[in-house]
Amino acid sequence: MNISSHLPFRQVHLDFHTSEAIPGIGSAFRPDEWAQTLREAHVNSVTCFSCCHHGWSYHPTRVGAMHPHLGFNLLRAQIDAAHACGIRVPVYLTAGNNQRLAMEHPEWREITPDGRYMGWAPTPLSAGFSKLCLNSGYLEVLRALCEETVELFPDADGIFLDIICQGQCCCPGCVTDMLREGFDPESEADRIRFARRTLLNYYRVITAACRKFNPDMPVFHNSGHIPRGDREILPYFSHLELESLPTGGWGYDHFPVSAAYCRKLPFEFIGMTHTCPNKLLKG
Template identity: 25%
Template sequence: MKKIPILIILSVLYAGTMIWGQEPERLRRDQSFFGIHFDFHAGSDCHEIGKNTTPEMVQTIIDMVQPDYIQTDCKGHAGYSSYPTKVGNRAPGFVGDPLRIWRDVTAKNGIALYMHYSGVWDTRAIELHPEWAAIHADGSRDKDKTSVFGTYVDQLLVPQLKELAGDYHVDGVWVDGECWATIPDYGERAVSLFRESTGINDIPKSAADPHWYEWMQFHREGFRKYLRHYVASVRSEYPDFQICSNWAFTHHMPEPVSVALDFLSGDFSPNNSINSARYAGRYLASQGLPWDLMAWSFSTNPFPREQKTAVQLKREAAIVLALGGGFQAYFTQNRDGSVRLEEMQVMEEVAKFARERQPWCQHSVQIPQIALLLSTSDYQRNAGSLFPQYKGQSQGVLQCLLESQYSTDLVSEETLAPDMSRFPIVVIPEWKNISPAFCIDLLEYAKGGGSLLVIGQETSEYFASLAGMQLQNTRFTSSTLGKGKIGFLPLMIGAEYEKSGNEKLREQLNTAVQMMFLNPLVEISGSPWIDVSIGQLKGKKLVHLVNTSGDHKGAGIIKSIEPVGPLQISIRCEHKPEKITLQPEGKICDFVYADGKAQVKVDKVNIYDILVIE
């Protein structure tokens, strides 16, 4: 019998599947690991959108990168839709329907398709409907930002999302320009609702005026209601349509998740990206929803932009993957909506790097060690605007802890309060407006057996007064408190360490933590330039090791990363491990087990390796 080549058989089977309309199943976002994002914020200059968007182009991207999902542009901040919408504001000209091509090709390949859609920020909508604009304190209309109290959401945003879900069958939407773009609205409706809900008649114009806090809180709740409204409106007809609002319920909006979003996401800074991703990822990991972070594939230093190297994006991915999150990278499109395929070579390398590590990082969950407080209370009192990247002094303290090789989670009061005891130590950076009730909860945590370390002069003085203790100038002091301990380091660490990486400050904080946290799960010596994340997955303990050596703040483009090592690693284990493997290399590591600890040596870490303890 003559043999039929296997490729012919597979081709016939694939064609038959397409004939019968049985597209491959697509992963939902909570199952996804790696994606790619395209946008170009179409404008009035775009007259030939779709001219060079072909099935071959989309297929090439899929073949090279093999993503779980693709996000592509449909409406940017300028407000012009980059597909031939029937309900929104089209860009000036189209050649065919490029979105149909994106959907058809991704569907045939079993790749999910999400839309980049600018929400609150819509310049074109305000040009056509000035009544949709948020109003400034001086009575002028904002040219870009819509009001979350107006009718824009029902007359444009919801109909357009329903069109995308119903007519194009896309899998979901990543709504940009949302919480971080929302501004206080002095329009008649917003002012009336504020007076009605608070009983306050005098409307503050600045932070110096009475009731500014109430005014800001009213607008924060206004954004939440706007978000809940459009999510519910779209889901009423398309319950499987997946929705994310960029930076909602992240460190831009540090509070419990109160909207039925499908996943959380944000695009971290194109410059100083490692420190940006470190902070964003450690907050998202504790929020209880599937999450991912997006790297910019280019740096704006030097201005205007330069493509990042594969090694640079690999490390940015590593910071995120080591925390159990998903990763995507952002590439701009040409003004006709087509993609520069030569840039996909970098993403192809990054995808291979990530997939090699996927079995040991996707859905990995952090094992609690150090909790660093990101205070929602202080944020909402002192942030200055509604949802900015206000971090107080916590960014520098986080970097200082990470560069002392401590596995650290960034948590808010609401995340920490239900069970503080799961963390052996809680660190309070230089926050000044923590609620008194929560401060009492923190002291009770220490009395119950926890270790509480307070940083900063003013914050330390406040907690010392609550505990009935005295500080000793700027020296570290600690004392027993009930069954636990409380320590004070009355130094201004955060701002200075973030600025300079002051080694002396790192040594002082490290010494304080060592005295308060006597038996961490993992201890490392050999280099300060290793981020440690301790996770668990499928019953196995994981020690994620990410090389963070080199300049992050000043270097726009990183062409090479020096390996770090050798590293001596001590891992606390109740029983002697059966084996310890270094992944993704698959190397079985020699180790010595004594006194409840496995001692292992790692010769070097190039970018990101994982110790798997079984």
């Protein structure tokens, strides 16, 4: 399949964060209908999921856990059907979130300086995803997931990693490492510096994992925005994707400002829109 190297004009980010409580995942998937729907929408790139925020993989995996209600290799079927008609498929992996692992390994969760678990759920009984610490044993699992994904899907048209951030974590591992490396955990300035050290280590380790078998594999690390002024992280990117949902918290002024900044960077960039899974993917 010969697909040109420049970025696509019409790309869709197919959000597919699917709870284990949902049955029949992919049971109505029809490759021909899938491809025809994309063609009719004039889509030339669609980001599909390897591992979602719930922690489930959409293909057989040795490292992670396949969605309990998925009975076949959905990601492989999506890639094959799309590639057959010249449509790219970058592959998505969650990074900052993985609810399955957060429940199995609470010691890997990010802890705020005031002792709370970081995340998007205000209480333990509230719905929401938990934030994982990138200075914990989780980073090794994420590295292995990325390496497995690019090994299983060498024809992927890129790797998209999501929720790339690190707060002033005070989990036992971070406090121990801060003390050993000469940081003061009681100093906010030192906690911020240590979080930055952790984040840069993430970029090094995970970008290398994504390019283990193909040094030219496109990689994008998403944090919901392009951090303006932060050029230290740019060597770990192959291109930029501007996530900007006007009614999703970004606002209508976000995209033009972000695009104006990115025009001055040495990268191609595209706008990133979202769509929900359609009837072709749901049972």
